[in-house]
Amino acid sequence: MLVEDEKEFATVTRSALEQEGFVVDWMDTISLANEASRSAVHDLILLDLTLPDGDGLSLIPRFRADMPGVPIIVLSARGELTDRVSGLDRGADDYLVKPFELEEMLARIRAVQRRPNELAPNEVTVGALVVDTAFGEAKVNGSTLELQRREMSVLSALILRRGRTVLRESLEEAVYGFDDEIQSNSLDAHISRLRRKMNDAGAGVEIHAIRGVGYLLKAAS
Numbered sequence: 427m428l429v430e431d432e433k434e435f436a437t438v439t440r441s442a443l444e445q446e447g448f449v450v451d452w453m454d455t456i457s458l459a460n461e462a463s464r465s466a467v468h469d470l471i472l473l474d475l476t477l478p479d480g481d482g483l484s485l486i487p488r489f490r491a492d493m494p495g496v497p498i499i500v501l502s503a504r505g506e507l508t509d510r511v512s513g514l515d516r517g518a519d520d521y522l523v524k525p526f527e528l529e530e531m532l533a534r535i536r537a538v539q540r541r542p543n544e545l546a547p548n549e550v551t552v553g554a555l556v557v558d559t560a561f562g563e564a565k566v567n568g569s570t571l572e573l574q575r576r577e578m579s580v581l582s583a584l585i586l587r588r589g590r591t592v593l594r595e596s597l598e599e600a601v602y603g604f605d606d607e608i609q610s611n612s613l614d615a616h617i618s619r620l621r622r623k624m625n626d627a628g629a630g631v632e633i634h635a636i637r638g639v640g641y642l643l644k645a646a647s
């Protein structure tokens with residue numbers, strides 16, 4: 427999730443991230459970012475501080491509560507030492523002072539994604555399947571399951587809410603940016619590939635379609 431109110435900066439940042447294969451939800455106010463943190467699963471937050479409806483720092487405690495373990499990188503033109511310290515004190519993982527090179531931003535993103543997470547375990551085990559939702563890695567009996575990025579996003583969203591029905595809309599939001607055009611049957615296509623790959627690997631996991639509502643993941647019975 428990119429929280430940024432400067433349109434030009436956001437557009438450039440977003441396209442750099444998309445080139446790296448990220449799906450980007452761009453929010454330009456605190457209130458939209460708040461809503462998004464409740465309704466969709468994100469892997470990383472890029473947070474500007476000076477936003478039209480307040481100080482981005484105020485979002486950090488909510489992000490920490492709603493998305494434990496999701497790295498937050500503060501992006502701000504305010505480079506003063508006190509701002510850096512208060513951003514990090516409140517739980518940001520890193521801090522980039524504008525202007526910065528996109529290459530540097532991408533390197534910092536890779537670094538926070540690699541960092542072992544002390545706040546919350548990212549590994550979830552169901553059946554013989556072990557998914558690290560922060561690293562975007564799924565293994566069955568120690569062998570990596572080769573998944574496309576969007577298949578991984580669906581799997582993360584389902585496994586984080588295992589045993590519960592996940593609404594179709596939340597899955598679509600996890601797979602596509604809010605502004606991407608969603609093809610009506612593509613979620614089902616991702617799910618069926620995911621099922622086949624997990625089945626072939628002997629994951630011992632089932633994904634049930636709940637007609638008209640969404641999907642539910644659980645250990646095979």
Ligand code: CA
Nearest residue numbers: 431474476477
């Ligand atoms: Ca701003």
